[in-house]
Amino acid sequence: MAAVKRLKRVAAAQPGFISFKSSAGSDDLNSGQRKRVNKNKKKNWNKHSDIQDVEEFLDDVRLQERATGGLISEKPDDSLFFVDIGEQRKYVQPEVQEGKKGKKSKSRPLRIDLILQHDSLVPPPKDILAHQQPNAKKLRRIAENAAKLAAMGVLPRRQKRLLNRRPAITASKSKTAANNFPDRPYYDLWGGDAKETADPYYLEQTGKKRVKRPEKLNSKPSVLPAVEVIAPGGSYNPDFFSHQALLLEAHEVEVKRERAELRIERQLAVNRDDTATEETVFQELVEGLVEEEEDEDEEEEDVSIRGGLQQEKKTEKERRRERADKIKSQQKQAARVFTDKKQQLFQLRSIQATLKRGEQQTRERVAQRKANQEAEKSMPRRLGRLRFQAQDLEVQLSDEIPGSLRTLKPEGSVLKDRFKSMQKRNMIEPRERAKFKRRHKVKYVEKRAFREIT
Numbered sequence: 001m002a003a004v005k006r007l008k009r010v011a012a013a014q015p016g017f018i019s020f021k022s023s024a025g026s027d028d029l030n031s032g033q034r035k036r037v038n039k040n041k042k043k044n045w046n047k048h049s050d051i052q053d054v055e056e057f058l059d060d061v062r063l064q065e066r067a068t069g070g071l072i073s074e075k076p077d078d079s080l081f082f083v084d085i086g087e088q089r090k091y092v093q094p095e096v097q098e099g100k101k102g103k104k105s106k107s108r109p110l111r112i113d114l115i116l117q118h119d120s121l122v123p124p125p126k127d128i129l130a131h132q133q134p135n136a137k138k139l140r141r142i143a144e145n146a147a148k149l150a151a152m153g154v155l156p157r158r159q160k161r162l163l164n165r166r167p168a169i170t171a172s173k174s175k176t177a178a179n180n181f182p183d184r185p186y187y188d189l190w191g192g193d194a195k196e197t198a199d200p201y202y203l204e205q206t207g208k209k210r211v212k213r214p215e216k217l218n219s220k221p222s223v224l225p226a227v228e229v230i231a232p233g234g235s236y237n238p239d240f241f242s243h244q245a246l247l248l249e250a251h252e253v254e255v256k257r258e259r260a261e262l263r264i265e266r267q268l269a270v271n272r273d274d275t276a277t278e279e280t281v282f283q284e285l286v287e288g289l290v291e292e293e294e295d296e297d298e299e300e301e302d303v304s305i306r307g308g309l310q311q312e313k314k315t316e317k318e319r320r321r322e323r324a325d326k327i328k329s330q331q332k333q334a335a336r337v338f339t340d341k342k343q344q345l346f347q348l349r350s351i352q353a354t355l356k357r358g359e360q361q362t363r364e365r366v367a368q369r370k371a372n373q374e375a376e377k378s379m380p381r382r383l384g385r386l387r388f389q390a391q392d393l394e395v396q397l398s399d400e401i402p403g404s405l406r407t408l409k410p411e412g413s414v415l416k417d418r419f420k421s422m423q424k425r426n427m428i429e430p431r432e433r434a435k436f437k438r439r440h441k442v443k444y445v446e447k448r449a450f451r452e453i454t
Contacts, residue, residue, distance in 0.1 A: 069121035221426035223377045228421070234394065236408045237401070250395045384429035391420045 037048040064071055072080065133139070146156065155163075203209040232238060233246030314322075344351065380388035394411050402408045422428050 065122050066120045222380075222424070224425050226421065226425070230394075236405055237403075243398070243401070246393070246395055247397075250393045253393065380424050380430075381426050383426065384431070386430040386432060388423055388430045390424075391417070 037044050039045065039048065061071065068075060068079075149156070200209070231246050231249075232242040233244070238246075396411075423430050
């Protein structure tokens with residue numbers, strides 16, 4: 001920027017520089033007496049420096065650049081002057097357009113378009129960022145190396161993989177039937193799945209291949225019905241025997257619950273025989289004080305015996321005898337195995353019966369396992385940290401049965417029943433009600449009105 005200003009000042013200093021503005025105002029300002037200030041201080045540079053002549057010169061240069069596209073002193077005479085030879089009228093032959101009559105009017109731009117046009121002759125600055133490219137030097141070096149390798153006949157790895165790739169097996173395109181065929185089969189738009197006609201390799205590489213639906217989503221989590229019908233004994237006016245059967249079932253549930261509670265109490269109960277007494281406490285305190293000397297004597301005898309055993313060494317005769325005994329025992333073991341195999345030839349029938357018995361047991365275990373799996377389908381599974389607890393049976397005693405439907409009292413909750421049903425069908429995990437825990441203590445304060453009364 002400083003170099004451009006310097007060039008403009010040099011151009012203005014030439015004798016042929018023409019200014020658009022008069023410098024009368026600047027002469028008047030210069031004619032007055034200037035105020036003498038100390039310019040050695042930085043705070044007085046902009047405050048008391050007269051740069052009016054420089055500003056006027058730069059404004060004049062910018063005006064010439066906008067109006068004429070450069071300095072007038074540098075323009076040729078042909079672009080600044082013209083020879084006036086009077087008005088020349090040219091005869092324009094009227095042109096008749098096809099489909100229109102009359103003279104063809106000369107197309108002129110609209111005034112609104114002229115207002116929006118750029119009237120400055122100064123070219124816009126060059127956008128350097130538009131021509132820059134990130135990592136240009138690196139990309140240019142990579143391109144040069146690739147060109148050298150291509151000239152030598154060496155292909156890059158990606159291109160080799162494309163060339164070595166097996167071509168996709170494309171099915172023969174069958175000729176589609178005409179749409180105006182009246183006997184064509186009915187096509188259900190929302191019925192079956194759409195056939196994929198694209199290349200399977202392309203679908204796999206681009207990630208557009210449809211995900212296979214898991215088989216688990218096609219099966220229900222439980223075989224139980226959504227709404228279970230209560231036993232006949234739960235009616236408002238049940239039969240005597242059906243009501244007694246329902247009471248027996250409720251009684252068995254209560255008995256099982258009571259047995260479980262008693263089992264827990266027995267396990268947590270403390271045995272009196274295991275409790276410590278004064279004698280046992282005293283024996284534990286004096287343990288090891290009386291028999292200490294006897295234990296030391298026994299330890300010394302054991303050490304002497306071990307030392308004597310360690311000092312004894314086997315002779316060569318004893319080693320040969322041990323080696324011979326070992327070989328004899330191995331031979332006896334091999335002979336026993338051989339005789340057992342020969343004896344099995346006479347036990348083929350019993351072995352065959354044993355195998356059949358084993359196969360029968362295997363089939364029974366498989367059948368039992370399948371039956372257990374089928375039974376587990378109707379049982380709630382362990383989905384969370386809590387186990388499923390069945391809902392209490394809604395049973396009325398014999399004296400509580402109403403005489404008519406009008407006097408029947410509603411029991412239970414439909415919302416709780418649906419919630420338990422979803423837990424039993426393995427749709428949601430068993431949950432318990434969140435316990436409310438107060439974060440801050442409650443502070444009781446008497447109000448002013450109550451305190452005034454009391």
